[in-house]
Amino acid sequence: MRDMFRSLVFVLLLQSGLAHAGLTIEITQGVEGAVPIAIVPFGWSGAGAAPENLAAIISSDLSRSGRFDPLPDRDLVAHPTDAAMVKFQNWRMLSVDNLVIGQVSQTSAGQYSVRFELFDVYRGKQIIGYSFPAGSQDLRRVAHHISDLIYEKLTGEKGAFNTQIAYVTTTGSGKGKTYTLLVADSDGYSPQTILRSNQPLMSPAWSADGRQIAYVTFENKAAEIYLQDVASGSRRKVASFPGVNGAPSWSPDGRRLALTLSQDGNPEIYIMEVASRALKRLTTNPAIDTEPAWAPDGKSLVFTSDRGGSPQLYRIASWGGQPQRLTFEGKYNAGADISPDGSKIAMVHGNNGSYRIAVLDLKSGVTRVLTDGRLDESPSFSPNGSMIIYATDAGNRGVMAAVSVDGRFRQRLSIQAGDVREPVWSPFGK
Amino acid sequence: MRYSMHSLIGLLLVAVLAGCSSKGGTTDGEMAAVDDRGMGAGEGAYATGAAGAGTFQGMSIDDPNSPLSRRVIYFEYDSSDILAEDQDLLVSHAAYLAANPGQGVSLEGHADERGSREYNIGLGDRRVQAVRRVLELQGVSAQQITTVSYGEEKPAVEGHSDTAWRMNRRVEIVYTGY
Helix, strand or coil: CHHHHHCCEEEECCCCHHHHHHHHHHHHHCCCCCEEEEECCCEEECCCCCCCCHHHHHHHHHHHCCCEEECCHHHCCCCCCCHHHCCHHHHHHCCCCEEEEEEEEEEECCEEEEEEEEEECCCCEEEEEEEEEEEHHHHHHHHHHHHHHHHHHHHCCCCCCCCEEEEEEEECCHHHCEEEEEEEECCCCCCEEEEEECCCEEEEEECCCCCEEEEEECCCCCCEEEEEECCCCCEEEEECCCCCEEEEEECCCCCEEEEEECCCCCCEEEEEECCCCCEEECCCCCCCEEEEEECCCCCEEEEEECCCCCCEEEEEECCEEEEEECCCCCCEEEEEEECCCCCEEEEEEEECCEEEEEEEECCCCCEEECCCCCECEEEEECCCCCEEEEEEECCCCEEEEEEECCCCCEEECCCCCCEEEEEEECCCCC | CCCCCHHHHHHHHHHHHHHHHHCCCCCHHHHHHHHHHHHHCCCHHHCCCCCCHHHHHHHHHHCCCCHHHCCEEECCCCCCCCCHHHHHHHHHHHHHHHHCCCCCEEEEEECCCCCCHHHHHHHHHHHHHHHHHHHHHCCCCHHHEEEEEEECCCCCCCCCCHHHHHHHCEEEEEECCC
8 A cells, every 4th residue: 555655646736835824724713614625526437337436435534524514516516527627716606615626547457547636726726636556446545545635735734534443343142242353444444354253352452553453352261462463464462361451552662562450459550561571560559440541752651540439540650650640520531542642632431321532631621522422432533633533322333433623523434234342543654 | 348247157158058958849869969068168067978079069050949040240330349139149159169179160240331441341350359359258269260351341231221231230150161
């Protein structure tokens, strides 16, 4: 994939710094309104029907971010597929700032060329344009990559559409229950099974380079932690102590794994050097200490503890010392994930019998509840920090949902049948 | 711990076991086996020297009328306190295990689905430890006991109701080999 993008053909890139800057300010100020954008269905030349609807994928990506409001297809006044066909005055009448057009051309059997252009409608100029070669398996990811390019150009923030999500599903019930660990695209499409078991699988955690996933498996009727290489599927057991072996979390440098062990009598946080598997105990408290999450600078971790009587979040230095309590609002705050810039903590916030996803802003100390479910859990930041993916209950079935960090935009992600839980967003650049 | 019954174990235990076996329409052989449990529990005073331990072992675990046939205890929300109604039951299991040091037991802790999953693993673990402490206080060897917490991952009852949650906050006592 990476190689494919490296080999991208640069078509045209006009300097449009002013338009870009203007747009950025508009979005920052106008958080109450998503920016309208027209995404025209891509042209198709080749045998048979078009293999994928790239415009629909891009439109869904941009809309899911909460920052853009793509025009519905019925409002598209024209269907240009190259720059010469674009009549900017038509689009100005629709009050859209930007226009995306493109073309998919078959170059040989199963091989395509995808070209797209992004226009500033008011200036009547192209902002960016690229063309990519792609196999049929790559088309969806090319669309996500195009979404990333558009998103970054228009918001000034890196896009996170061409990334992946790991999650666990269960199908069947009782003794016939099957637990599956999967990896899918960030929009929930193209799921690939990486592990299947008739015993629980839980707590998947991506390594910082996106190459490995740590998880907890009960396949041997006891909790064990494995590290699995995503591409090859090879794996190794790293923790199989008496009692709890849980909540693995990779350090940002990829050399250490924070985890929860109860080998000393109750759940405590430990740090393991992955290479030597040497352990260092971090917490010492008769309470439940679990769910460690590394700060992006690797200097501290946030974890859940009920040492104060109810589960709350605490921060501890990665070398140990005295933990400091971070959450005070509500009787239940657990399952922390720290934003990539370290400024926010997403968590499960229990209040009045409902469990919802909330974000604590560490600078202001303000907690904002972002979701309105009854059993929401497992929040995970996108690698650009703009979205949070989480698990929610939809009519007695667990599904994945995404919410923008400002809470303004929420959407459920398409997924196959089964009960979905514990989505975790991959880092960039896998 | 909320209870302090270990002092009255001996008598209580025999009373409980005898009571259960007698109302259960069991055969004489089973009666003898149940009586033998008192002996096996190390309370020499109650020994009758009847059937062998092997017979007893098979009978009591499989006997639906024995208190040992109940192998699940339940907990309040976010709590690992053992309820008063379950104390006798745990004492019965402890007595059986103490009398049969070769018998292993796995304590499986569970939580209801609310809240975060790894915290629920912690809760299940705490419930299991509470049960383990009772068993060990009653003379069960630490070597006989293994523990595992499944948190909310293996609900006994599917669903999102108070009823389902109540049934899922539990510790299951699983005899090795059964």
